[in-house]
Amino acid sequence: TQRLTILGLESSCDDTAAAVVRREMDGSATVMSSIVFGQTDLHSAYGGVVPEIAARAHAEKLDHCVRDALDAAEVTLADLDAVAVTAGPGLIGGVISGVMCAKGIAAATGLPLVGVNHLAGHALTPRLTDGVTYPYLMLLVSGGHCQYLIVRGPEDFTRLGGTIDDAPGEAFDKTARLLGLPQPGGPSVQAEAENGDPRRYRFPRPLLDRPDCNLSFSGLKTALMRMRDQIVAEKGGLTRQDRADLCSGFQAAVADVLSEKTRRALRIYMAENPACPTVAVAGGVAANTAIRAALETICAEAGAEFTAPPLALCTDNAAMIAYAGIERFEIGARDGMDLSARPRWPL
């Protein structure tokens, strides 16, 4: 392998990001810079990401992001081997902004262009951060995604299952909204849950009666709404303790469902790969300490190694796109000026 330095761009949701990643001849990779401009403030008044606002903000911020990423890495465009960009899946306006920016750079410099699947970016991150070797089992749990993948190569993924409705992060965010807690919901629900009793309110454990690796989280929100309305009808409002107990019960249900489905996914994966099994988790929900601890336990029981990239590389970023770009570039992948932005793009 040759030494490769690649610029990555990411703009598929509500973070505008650019990064420079270098891979040495010995295979080790370094994040030389990783710039992320979040848009949370722009969307906070609306209770969710507004696609039009997101696309406009990406278009405005991308150039600055690229300049900052190059400056922070102390490189120029002339030091790069290629430009990698998220070409989907995601909010189409944002993806188009990123693809147009990458095409502009490629056209102006003659650098090769490499389109990257956002999910592949997340899925390959454990190789960037921990040098994990193929094949490994990946659990992607974020605000927009939830799936189990056996990762065998940069373009070789087997999906074992995933959510049939909401992503777990989305369920945390909706829970927070229903209980009047601040967004993003994950951290605030987790903080409340720490003072709660997970057994006071019994939440369902959806799809555990099915043998597959599919999950469902939308029923938890419905259950929560019913419990909240009943408490309000009986007592006129929620006490601090009620809220903590609801959060705790909700979080325990999510952790239980993820644990059981992870156990099943591990069984499938380990049947094929009994030697040195590795489970990696990524996505914003991987920050949840209760969920992480539950997954660590499952892996320890099965004799599998557990790994999670540092949080900044678990959530949306461009270093993962640059790195996935490096792996695709190495196997000869190149895209032309006809690279299109795809709102949907399953792995």
Ligand code: KG4
């Ligand atoms: O990966 P991410 O930054 O963005 C994408 O969805 O792509 O994930 C954000 C999600 C949000 O839904 C947020 O509420 C959730 O991750 N999250 C958490 C925690 N921290 C962030 N969920 C549960 N517990 C947390 N500590």
Ligand code: ZN
């Ligand atoms: Zn993501």
